[in-house]
Amino acid sequence: MRNYEDDFALDDLLSPAHQARLLELLGKLSGASFALNAHDDGASRPLEFNLDTLGWLKAELPAEQHQAAVRLYELVLFYAGKYRLAANLHHDATEASYLELQQKHAAVQASEEKYKQLAQRLTQQVEEQVRVIKKAQQELYESARLRAVGQLAAGIAHEINTPIGFIGSNLRVANDYLDELEASLPDSHETAMLFEDFHALLDESSSGTKRIARIVSDLKTFSNIDQADFAACDINALITTACRLIQAEQNQVLPLSLRLGELPEVAGYPAKLSQAFYNVLDNATKSLEAGGQIRVASRVQDNALEVLIEDEGCGMPDDILARAFEPFFTTRDVGAGSGLGLSVTRDILVAHRGEVRMESRLGEGTCVTLRIPVN
Known part of the structure; x- marks a missing residue:
């Protein structure tokens, strides 16, 4: 117009x-x-x-x-x-x-897009803060657990080591007295049988005191008492300690086999690595339902230390396996597990520049591989 x-x-x-x-x-x-x-x-x-x-x-x-x-x-x-x-x-x-x-x-659309982007950024920040809070909760939980174990081990070491020392010393003296007494009495079949049983009782008691002392020592190693935070770690020794603690918890009836290779020492946190091995062993123990064994092996592979913990337990389906490392995710009954074991294990390995791999088949078992770089 x-x-x-x-x-x-x-x-x-x-x-x-x-x-x-x-x-x-x-x-x-x-x-x-x-x-x-x-x-x-x-x-x-x-x-x-x-x-x-x-x-x-x-x-x-x-x-x-x-x-x-x-x-x-x-x-x-x-x-x-x-x-x-x-x-x-x-x-x-x-x-x-x-x-x-x-x-x-156009101004409204620009404003809408601006606020949309702001909302997305806020959502991302909230999600990041939630992740940080969850990680902090996880670390606090793990730290509190390690402190509790450390305090428990320290108390056990202090309260048990001294009487165990007395008992061990007294048993050795009793053995000496028994030898003197046996030499002073007339030799007879009944007397020989009596002294043989007496020696057996003393030897069994001495073996029991050594076992108690070893458990206390394992607890001290597990809780990192008497060691610096960051130190040279003997991975095989930490695996052995974790295995003994698991066996002690299961009254020594756990079907567990060790095949440990020669490993170099690596720098790390002994208590945290022990915790990682213990967590995986604990999961393997709870997965055994109708028989089966747990096999633990260590080796050097591709410039990294590998610890393989394999069980013949119930295994996991793919959907559960995909969420196994999620914090607070557990398939156990309420109160039977925190859902932090594998998550804490992964974080410990990441802190040592390592990784955790898991393979599982339902009804056939699970194999967890923990890798720690040598250098």
Whole structure:
């Protein structure tokens, strides 16, 4: 549409059909024929609009009637021009409003996108904070557990080592006294049997005191008492300690076999590594239902120490295996497990620049491989 400031042509004001209709009506009113010409032929009168000549009206009428017809035609053009101007103004106003609405819509969309991105960032930050909180809870739980074990081991070491020392010393003295007493009594079958049983009782008691002392020593190793936080670690010794603790917990009836290779020492946290081995062994123990064994092996493979703990237990389906390392995820009954064992084990290995791999088949067992780089 033309702008209202532009000059109008005749066809802008009236369409050719309307022009023909208007000429027809003028002819019926006057009884004469009318024609529109683009140029003056001497018998036509000018049609003006806004001081511009838009055409020439020709009619076979007296001058006064001819001029009246021209004025009537110009009046129609005047109101047609007013309509066109109003239409143009309305169009321009509508177009301006539409452009303004478009700009506002674009601003709203930009704002919506901005807040959407902000919401996504906030969601990511919340999720990150939740992960940090869960990890902190996990570390606090693990730290509290290690402290509790350490305090327990320290208490056991202090309370048991001294009386165990007394008992061991007294048993040795009792053995000496028994030898002297046996030498001073008459030799007879009954006396020999009595002294043989007595020696057996003393030897069994001495073996029991050594076993108690070994358990206390294992607890001290497990809880890292008397060792620096970061030290050279004998992985085989830590595995053996963890195995003995598991066996002691199971009253020495656990079907467990060891096949330990020669390993170099690695720098690390002995207590945490012991905890990692213990956690995996504990899971393996609880997976044994109807018989089966646990096999533990160590070796050097691809410039890394590998500890393989394999059980012949119930195994896991793929959906459970995929979530095995999730914190607080457990398939045990409420109160029977925290769901942190494997998660803590993974974090301990990661802290030593290592990794944990797990393979399992339902009904066939599970194999956990713990890898620690040599360098």
